[in-house]
Structures are given as structure tokens and as C-alpha cells.
Amino acid sequence: MTTDATGEGRKTALYDRHVAAGARMIPFAGWIMPVQYEGILAEHRTVRNGVGLFDLGHMGQVDVTGPDALGWLQYATTNDASKLEPGQAVYSLIPNETGGVIDDIIIYRRPDPDAGYMIVVNAANTARDVAWFHRVREQRPDLDVTIKDISAELGMVAIQGPDAEKIAQRLTDTDLATIDYFTWTAGEVAGVPAMIARTGYTGEDGFEFYTANDQIGTVWGQLIEQGAPEGIRPIGLGARDTLRLEARMPLYGNELGEEISPYEAGLGWAVSLDKGEFVGREPMASVKEQGTPRRTVGFKLTGRGGAPRTHYPVEAEGREVGLVTSGCFSPTLEENIGLALIDRSAAGVGKPLSIIIRGKPVAAVQVKTPFYKKKTHPEASHHTN
Amino acid sequence: MTAPDNRRYTKTHEWVQLDGDVATLGITDVAQNELGDITYLELPDAGDSVSAGEPFGVVESVKAASDIYSPIDGEVVERNDSAVDAPELINQSPYDKAWLLKVKVNDPEQVEALMSPSDYDAFAEQEAH
Structure with a gap:
């Protein structure tokens, strides 16, 4: 049975494909997203044992560029981005002033050393994060940085599971074996210019692809076609949640929030207290010193x-x-x-x-x-x- | 799947089949489909009473927990332990193998007042849109 979404919401570029595949669509974070296709249990096991494909078009991306991009990132986020070589990525947090968390993010340093960074943020928080970033930028007029929400321009899909690399390799000349966990590179996937990242939210190996939003359908369609021998399936938000929980990956709004310290959430490893001043550093340091x-x-x-x-x-x-x-x-x-x-x-x-x-x-x-x-x-x- | 003929239905997606003064209760195909993969079922014991409009059990899928409502007043005479032990049976066979309770009803006319199969199908169709 296909259930049409009753609520209003934005549609990703892959919406029609989800409906055609029999997905159950639900309102999520201001979007209409597939929660399941054949069923959460089957989809979960498909990713653990084979390979699954996720539409992440709802997630937000923010470009951070300019001579002081790094300095600003160091001030506005908790982890130490100065350690990132070109092409590397790090999990980090957006702190508030009281030592809580506004969002959890991945910061990718672009492979071109002069091209700055891209931050991937949660769909539900994108607008709020961007507004907060601009506020933090205004607090630091000494820093020459440009912050740009590029979410609408980008499509994003993830291929995850033990067979992910094998299938993705059929669609690209980039040697995927050379892309380490938490790194990315520029290439082509299904003939489409793409950023190829070895990241994910399932506890399995796999990749996330970023392309122009109007070309993501080509990538999705080719992955479905080329992965058919291995039984690739589209995976909904329901299994995405059970997969990430088994891997103990936090979900913002559940494990993380404005009133929860990263140390309480078990994410102290994503806070670098000794990298210099950043938003919320003092309260975080005091929580760490006193014990949570x-x-x-x-x-x-x-x-x-x-x-x-x-x-x-x-x-x-x-x-x-x-x-x-x-x-x-x-x-x-x-x-x-x-x-x-x-x-x-x-x-x-x-x-x-x-x-x-x-x-x-x-x-x-x-x-x-x-x-x-x-x-x-x-x-x-x-x-x- | 259209609702089987020989029973009555509720707006909360339960079915009732009356045989003499014993009613068999279950949840409909629409309900199991809406819930998705069912992973847990909680039912009252034989001898417990159930009341019309009141929850008598809980069914959980991976995503959510939902109450199951009794459409009738009566006393539980039997529960389906095979459905409790293997709740996925509800996904597989909601109208047959995964019946939930047999209840001795106080007033069989309560059953007659429930929705007919065609009324239920129309109701479920309307609710889906």
C-alpha cells in the first residue's frame, strides 16, 4: 500500500522515484520523506548484509570560505578543524553559549586547499544553524569569512553496506579504495560531477555522494540499476534510525540538545578544549572538570x-x-x-x-x-x- | 485486501467475529499494514474483563506502540499465545492465524452495531486520503 503524505512539506529531487517504488512518505523536518519501502526490518537487514541506498536530499550543506574560514570554524564549532588536511572530514558540534549543542555536523575540508570547507547539518536544524552561523560571524568582525547555505543546490545520496564499494565502483573512475573513512574527493559518478565521501550514518562501510540537485536522480537511478545483481534497495528513514542506533550514533534532539552537555552525551571526544577560544568553551570546560x-x-x-x-x-x-x-x-x-x-x-x-x-x-x-x-x-x- | 465478510469492524481498525456468545477479536489488514513490522504484542489473560471503547492490549512495531481497543464488553476466555510469541504473525495473517482474543460477550448486539465490511472498507479508504 502506498500512503501519500497528508502534511505539507518540501520534496527532494527523488520524490517521484520514492512514490513509484512504493514508499510510505511522511512529513519529516519540513520535508516529505520515505519512512519505509518494503519494511523497516527488511531494509535494516539489507544494509547490514548487502547494500542500501538513502535519499539525503533533506540534509543541509553550508559552504565556509574566505581567508579566515578555519579561524571561524575553530570559534563556531567544538572539534579541532585545524588538523584537517585537504580532503579530510571530522565530526563536530555547534555549541551554544551555555555549553549545550545546537547541532551535530560533519566538517569536510575541500580537496583544493584554498577552497574552504563544507559543513553538513541536520535537515531539521538547517535554517536555525545558518542563522546562528551568521550571528557568530557578526560576533567576530575580525574574521574574514563567507558563509553560504548551499542546501538547495545540492542533492545527496548515501550507499551503505558491505557491498557499497563494489557497486559504487562500477559508476566511477575514481579508485574508491583510495578514499579513507572520513575523507572525500571530487570525481564523477554515473557521469555526473560529484563529491565522493566515505562517510555515513549506519555503522556500515559506504559512501555519500553530493551532486547538483538536478543531477542526483541520474546517480540514484544508476546505483539502483548497477546494484541490482547484489539486491540493492532504497532504504527509508525508519531503518536509518535503527541502523544508527545499533551503531550508537547520536541523533540530534534525542541524545543531543541545547540542555545536554557533549560530555553527558558521551561526545567529549568531539570537543577540543585546548584548541583556543570557542563559543561555549568555558561552561564545557567546567563540566569536564567537575564531572558530568x-x-x-x-x-x-x-x-x-x-x-x-x-x-x-x-x-x-x-x-x-x-x-x-x-x-x-x-x-x-x-x-x-x-x-x-x-x-x-x-x-x-x-x-x-x-x-x-x-x-x-x-x-x-x-x-x-x-x-x-x-x-x-x-x-x-x-x-x- | 478487502475486509472479510463474516465479521464487523471498528474505526480503530479491530475486527470482531461472533460465534454464539463468543467473539473473536483481531486487528485488520489496514492496521497491520499501517503499523509495519510488528515486534511485540501484549494481551490480557483469560478471565480478565474487557470493556467497549477501552484498550485491552498493545501492539508495537519498530516505529511505534499502539493500543488495541475492545469494541465490546465481556470476559476473556482465550488468548492467542502463538501471536504473543511471534507477533510478526499479525503482519502475515491478521484475519486468520493472528486472531488475538476470544471473549464471552455480555451483549451480542454490541457486535451488530459495529461497521459492516463494506462500510469499513469505505472508511479505511477515506482515512487513507
Whole structure:
């Protein structure tokens, strides 16, 4: 059954292809996006075991250029972008002034050393991020930087899964084996000029392609066609969420927010306190020094009672200690898993928790994360190819 | 799939089939399709009572949890444990293998007041648009 979206929303360049493929379309972050095609479980397993294709046309991209582009990035984001060589990328955060997080992002340094950077931001936050960037730029008139929202010009798709490289290689002369994790390069995909990045949000190996928005359909269509022998399938937002949660990748609005410190979210590694001054540095440094009152922990249910879901209360020793930030039935582990932001005193791998599901406590135990790790490391696969 | 003939339907997408004073309850094909992959089912025990318009159970898919509403008043005489143990049965066979409860009804006329198959099909069609 195909369900048409009832809500208003923007359509990506691939909208008609999704509808033709039988996708269920839903409003998401101001867009109308496919939540599933054949079903979330099947799509999830397709990516873990084979290869899947994602439309990410809703995501935002911001160009940062000018002589002080790096200086501005160092001030406006948390990670140390000065370490980026041309063609490298880094996960980072946009901090607010109180040490919380406005968005999580990837900063790509363009392969041309003089061409600046591109930031990829979450769809739901794009307009807010861009407005915030301009505000931060005005705070630093000493920095000569140009910030430009290029989201509307760009299409974006991701091919993810163990077979991703093999299939993508059929569409490009660029030797994909030379593109390391978190790097990108300029090339052609399906005859279309593209930026080719080895990044993703699934816990699998794979690539993200950026092209002109009006040419992304060619890339999508060719990937579907060329991946047919391996059973490539389009994958919706539903499986994107379960895939990223198994890999313990944070979702903004769940694990991250304006009132949550990166240290509480377990993302202290994306904050470089010693790189110099940046927005929110003082409050972040003080949280790190004093230790966070809360921690984000992974858990799995040991009792029966449904799946953990965002905002369900969490108890330890009969006392409420926090809330679930994300949870789901894990299609790979076939267990109910989740992340929770809880009091530090209750946190620890092996320690029990109760997740309150529809008013009833369901037993859980804290486990190491990520819940799922891919078998082959992309670096390792380069050497065997 | 059109709704099978020999039963009645609710606006919350449950079906009821009456045999004497025992009603079999389940959720419709429209409901299972809308939910997607079903991963969890919670049902009352035999001997529990159910009330018209009140939730008696919960069905969860990967994406969401939904209440299942009783269209009738009565007492549970049997529940389908094979559906509880393998909730994906609801996706596969919502009208047959994945019946949920058998309920001894207080007032069989409550069933007659529910939607006919053709009314339900029209209702579901309208709701989808």
C-alpha cells in the first residue's frame, strides 16, 4: 500500500522515484520523506548484509570560505578543524553559549586547499544553524569569512553496506579504495560531477555522494540499476534510525540538545578544549572538570514488556534516574536496546535499570556500546582489495 | 485486501467475529499494514474483563506502540499465545492465524452495531486520503 503524505512539506529531487517504488512518505523536518519501502526490518537487514541506498536530499550543506574560514570554524564549532588536511572530514558540534549543542555536523575540508570547507547539518536544524552561523560571524568582525547555505543546490545520496564499494565502483573512475573513512574527493559518478565521501550514518562501510540537485536522480537511478545483481534497495528513514542506533550514533534532539552537555552525551571526544577560544568553551570546560552529573548509557532489556522509546522514564533501585533518549527493537541483535541519559551514580556497564514502559517497570541491564560493530573495518578492506 | 465478510469492524481498525456468545477479536489488514513490522504484542489473560471503547492490549512495531481497543464488553476466555510469541504473525495473517482474543460477550448486539465490511472498507479508504 502506498500512503501519500497528508502534511505539507518540501520534496527532494527523488520524490517521484520514492512514490513509484512504493514508499510510505511522511512529513519529516519540513520535508516529505520515505519512512519505509518494503519494511523497516527488511531494509535494516539489507544494509547490514548487502547494500542500501538513502535519499539525503533533506540534509543541509553550508559552504565556509574566505581567508579566515578555519579561524571561524575553530570559534563556531567544538572539534579541532585545524588538523584537517585537504580532503579530510571530522565530526563536530555547534555549541551554544551555555555549553549545550545546537547541532551535530560533519566538517569536510575541500580537496583544493584554498577552497574552504563544507559543513553538513541536520535537515531539521538547517535554517536555525545558518542563522546562528551568521550571528557568530557578526560576533567576530575580525574574521574574514563567507558563509553560504548551499542546501538547495545540492542533492545527496548515501550507499551503505558491505557491498557499497563494489557497486559504487562500477559508476566511477575514481579508485574508491583510495578514499579513507572520513575523507572525500571530487570525481564523477554515473557521469555526473560529484563529491565522493566515505562517510555515513549506519555503522556500515559506504559512501555519500553530493551532486547538483538536478543531477542526483541520474546517480540514484544508476546505483539502483548497477546494484541490482547484489539486491540493492532504497532504504527509508525508519531503518536509518535503527541502523544508527545499533551503531550508537547520536541523533540530534534525542541524545543531543541545547540542555545536554557533549560530555553527558558521551561526545567529549568531539570537543577540543585546548584548541583556543570557542563559543561555549568555558561552561564545557567546567563540566569536564567537575564531572558530568549525568551520563548517556547503553542498555538492553532483559524483561519482556515492549520496546524502549524516547522519553520513557528510567529507574534504578526504585528511584527515577533519567530518561530514555532513543530505543528500539534491534533488528540485528533481535533484542530491545536503547540509550538513556541517567544520573552518574546509576551508570555502569552491568548495572541494572528499570525502563518504565506504559507505567510498568521492565528489567534492563547496561551494556557496552556500540551495540553493533561491522565485521570488516574499511581500512582493512582496502588492503585486501 | 478487502475486509472479510463474516465479521464487523471498528474505526480503530479491530475486527470482531461472533460465534454464539463468543467473539473473536483481531486487528485488520489496514492496521497491520499501517503499523509495519510488528515486534511485540501484549494481551490480557483469560478471565480478565474487557470493556467497549477501552484498550485491552498493545501492539508495537519498530516505529511505534499502539493500543488495541475492545469494541465490546465481556470476559476473556482465550488468548492467542502463538501471536504473543511471534507477533510478526499479525503482519502475515491478521484475519486468520493472528486472531488475538476470544471473549464471552455480555451483549451480542454490541457486535451488530459495529461497521459492516463494506462500510469499513469505505472508511479505511477515506482515512487513507
